[in-house]
Amino acid sequence: MATLKDVARLAGVSVKTVSNVVNGYSFVKPDNRRRVEEALEATGYRPNLGARNLRRGRTGFIALVLPELSIPYFAELAGLVIAAAQEHEWNVLIEQTFGTLSGERSALAALGPHLVDAAILSPEALQVDDFQLAVPSVLLGEHAVDVPIARVGIDNVAAAQAAVRHLVSLGHRRIAAIGAHPHRGTAALRLEGYRRALAEAGLPFVDELVVPALNYHRADGAAAMKSLLDLRTPPDAVFCFNDLLAIGAMRAAAERFVRVPADLAVVGFDNNEESVYSSPSLTSIAPDKAAIARAAVDLLHRRVESTEPVESVETPFSLQVRESTVAR
Amino acid sequence: MATLKDVARLAGVSVKTVSNVVNGYSFVKPDNRRRVEEALEATGYRPNLGARNLRRGRTGFIALVLPELSIPYFAELAGLVIAAAQEHEWNVLIEQTFGTLSGERSALAALGPHLVDAAILSPEALQVDDFQLAVPSVLLGEHAVDVPIARVGIDNVAAAQAAVRHLVSLGHRRIAAIGAHPHRGTAALRLEGYRRALAEAGLPFVDELVVPALNYHRADGAAAMKSLLDLRTPPDAVFCFNDLLAIGAMRAAAERFVRVPADLAVVGFDNNEESVYSSPSLTSIAPDKAAIARAAVDLLHRRVESTEPVESVETPFSLQVRESTVAR
DNA sequence: CATCGTTGTTCCAACGATGTAAAGACCCGG
DNA sequence: CCGGGTCTTTACATCGTTGGAACAACGATG
Numbered sequence: 001m002a003t004l005k006d007v008a009r010l011a012g013v014s015v016k017t018v019s020n021v022v023n024g025y026s027f028v029k030p031d032n033r034r035r036v037e038e039a040l041e042a043t044g045y046r047p048n049l050g051a052r053n054l055r056r057g058r059t060g061f062i063a064l065v066l067p068e069l070s071i072p073y074f075a076e077l078a079g080l081v082i083a084a085a086q087e088h089e090w091n092v093l094i095e096q097t098f099g100t101l102s103g104e105r106s107a108l109a110a111l112g113p114h115l116v117d118a119a120i121l122s123p124e125a126l127q128v129d130d131f132q133l134a135v136p137s138v139l140l141g142e143h144a145v146d147v148p149i150a151r152v153g154i155d156n157v158a159a160a161q162a163a164v165r166h167l168v169s170l171g172h173r174r175i176a177a178i179g180a181h182p183h184r185g186t187a188a189l190r191l192e193g194y195r196r197a198l199a200e201a202g203l204p205f206v207d208e209l210v211v212p213a214l215n216y217h218r219a220d221g222a223a224a225m226k227s228l229l230d231l232r233t234p235p236d237a238v239f240c241f242n243d244l245l246a247i248g249a250m251r252a253a254a255e256r257f258v259r260v261p262a263d264l265a266v267v268g269f270d271n272n273e274e275s276v277y278s279s280p281s282l283t284s285i286a287p288d289k290a291a292i293a294r295a296a297v298d299l300l301h302r303r304v305e306s307t308e309p310v311e312s313v314e315t316p317f318s319l320q321v322r323e324s325t326v327a328r
Numbered sequence: 329m330a331t332l333k334d335v336a337r338l339a340g341v342s343v344k345t346v347s348n349v350v351n352g353y354s355f356v357k358p359d360n361r362r363r364v365e366e367a368l369e370a371t372g373y374r375p376n377l378g379a380r381n382l383r384r385g386r387t388g389f390i391a392l393v394l395p396e397l398s399i400p401y402f403a404e405l406a407g408l409v410i411a412a413a414q415e416h417e418w419n420v421l422i423e424q425t426f427g428t429l430s431g432e433r434s435a436l437a438a439l440g441p442h443l444v445d446a447a448i449l450s451p452e453a454l455q456v457d458d459f460q461l462a463v464p465s466v467l468l469g470e471h472a473v474d475v476p477i478a479r480v481g482i483d484n485v486a487a488a489q490a491a492v493r494h495l496v497s498l499g500h501r502r503i504a505a506i507g508a509h510p511h512r513g514t515a516a517l518r519l520e521g522y523r524r525a526l527a528e529a530g531l532p533f534v535d536e537l538v539v540p541a542l543n544y545h546r547a548d549g550a551a552a553m554k555s556l557l558d559l560r561t562p563p564d565a566v567f568c569f570n571d572l573l574a575i576g577a578m579r580a581a582a583e584r585f586v587r588v589p590a591d592l593a594v595v596g597f598d599n600n601e602e603s604v605y606s607s608p609s610l611t612s613i614a615p616d617k618a619a620i621a622r623a624a625v626d627l628l629h630r631r632v633e634s635t636e637p638v639e640s641v642e643t644p645f646s647l648q649v650r651e652s653t654v655a656r
Numbered sequence: 657c658a659t660c661g662t663t664g665t666t667c668c669a670a671c672g673a674t675g676t677a678a679a680g681a682c683c684c685g686g
Numbered sequence: 687c688c689g690g691g692t693c694t695t696t697a698c699a700t701c702g703t704t705g706g707a708a709c710a711a712c713g714a715t716g
Contacts, residue, residue: 070400070404072403091443247602251607
């Protein structure tokens with residue numbers, strides 16, 4: 001692997017001059033510049049990023065800390081973050097926490113300024129005390145604890161409210177919610193949106209219609225749906241706090257021969273690609289994931305370049321109406 | 329951020345002694361070791377990986393080059409690779425190629441020995457000439473071109489054959505295939521498995537029943553299925569070269585009111601989590617993804633540690649039978 | 657012709673860690 | 687108390703790069 005030294009020897013100039021050419025410094029004699037460029041070409045020089053970063057005090061990496069790549073929402077998001085990071089010449093390091101406190105703690109501990117320049121976090125269990133972050137960071141989505149860290153995400157209350165409002169507008173009166181969670185910030189906000197939509201429609205908030213989910217996987221949605229269908233009076237609609245729960249719920253409904261949407265309307269949250277092709281396809285809240293990824297990366301880039309103050313970004317969302325609420 | 333120098337000053341020893349303690353060198357006096365350990369604790373020292381790797385000539389990273397994280401198979405695999413890499417103290421850098429030749433080329437070009445110690449590649453379009461790899465690499469899945477690079481994956485011919493054999497055993501006689509592709513190695517192998525299974529059952533190979541797919545996304549599966557349903561005599565079963573195609577195919581079938589599995593049996597390939605919860609759930613070839621991830625990472629680790637010869641690994645697979653071929 | 661500012665280049669140190677070699681401490685037997 | 691070996695520690699160079707100072711070359715200016 002060619003180094004600056006090799007190139008310099010070949011071009012007959014000093015190492016620093018080569019470095020200057022590589023870094024686009026203006027004042028290099030055309031003649032030398034040409035020779036250096038030829039030498040660069042001939043040797044196929046690629047800068048040693050480790051050395052460069054050691055010198056510059058940068059690493060060229062950002063961390064993306066998320067629960068699990070096998071969750072479609074995070075996989076899609078990760079893809080978009082990688083693409084956005086590329087524009088700032090950042091490489092992305094993905095850490096999986098599996099949604100556990102210990103996983104999140106060890107992921108955070110592994111990050112240091114020597115490893116990454118910044119971090120994008122999607123925590124689910126962290127406590128206030130854990131947020132002693134070594135590098136500029138941004139939180140995705142809302143979080144239960146109130147910490148002075150920039151956030152990027154949609155207005156979860158408004159989004160949930162829009163979802164439930166949609167169900168109300170279709171005439172549903174007994175609307176369930178799946179995905180309540182004691183410690184998850186987004187869960188609380190979505191529940192609040194659900195509550196508000198019911199209130200503004202003059203519908204009662206019924207405890208038995210709110211089902212918790214410890215994880216947000218398909219299996220949890222199925223289990224929750226089964227318990228709802230076992231009620232004396234099952235719901236005529238259900239708002240799931242993410243698409244996986246909704247997919248699981250629809251699956252459970254199908255197994256009980258409950259027809260969606262005729263007997264039960266279902267709305268999800270995240271707008272996974274999967275939900276477009278399920279049978280029936282799933283009505284879902286669609287956060288603008290590309291906007292989230294870009295906003296998070298750009299925000300971090302500005303934070304790293306200049307010491308700007310903490311600022312949060314609210315990204316847009318929309319409601320995608322599909323067969324699970326309105327039959328084709 | 330504390331450096332070795334800071335720790336050394338605090339402990340009253342030389343930098344090298346601290347380094348020795350950190351790296352578990354045996355001959356350090358108990359007294360000094362204790363003082364150094366206390367100082368390490370007090371300063372919260374974390375080694376600067378850039379500097380360490382500069383010195384050691386290692387980077388501590390491996391690259392995972394894949395088409396797209398939004399494809400569930402690759403997302404699941406990436407998660408497993410990250411977990412496997414962690415055991416060797418490797419961080420994983422994910423590069424997306426979007427399945428294009430230029431994307432794959434630029435991903436390869438970006439990888440150098442200064443950036444990663446090794447690479448796991450899942451190429452779809454690369455030519456022989458492109459495989460001038462700068463670091464030890466392993467290919468996932470089969471590839472059309474024959475290059476002397478270790479591979480990890482299942483026996484695609486046998487797997488495809490097993491899938492189609494299953495359809496044959498259920499009495500299907502007009503079995504279609506979705507996912508043929510001119511340049512994709514795995515596609516050729518799966519097609520070969522399909523061909524063999526037909527042959528051993530004494531069934532004819534019918535050209536019009538083999539539908540190509542340029543990409544392996546749900547939309548491609550749906551489009552292919554539509555064209556099959558438009559045939560004068562539509563198939564009574566279809567083998568899709570991956571689960572996404574199968575999901576798309578089932579969706580297209582549902583839109584035409586073709587019942588699965590009564591009118592049409594469907595088998596997929598990859599065994600995505602999604603396929604367990606679809607309605608109907610999808611029969612699929614299940615590669616042992618965890619085994620693939622572990623084998624790839626371990627193989628690379630051995631290659632980097634000792635200059636071992638190129639060796640390939642064949643991982644197991646199984647057939648998961650679900651509702652898309654056998655009604656509940 | 658001395659001085660000056662501009663332009664172009666080189667030399668040196670430094671980033672933080674580790675390998676090497678050599679020096680220092682220690683203990684043993686003779 | 688010396689020679690010789692085994693531990694233990696240290697100084698120094700080094701990895702490849704870049705910032706800064708120093709220096710050199712140059713034409714322009716007074």
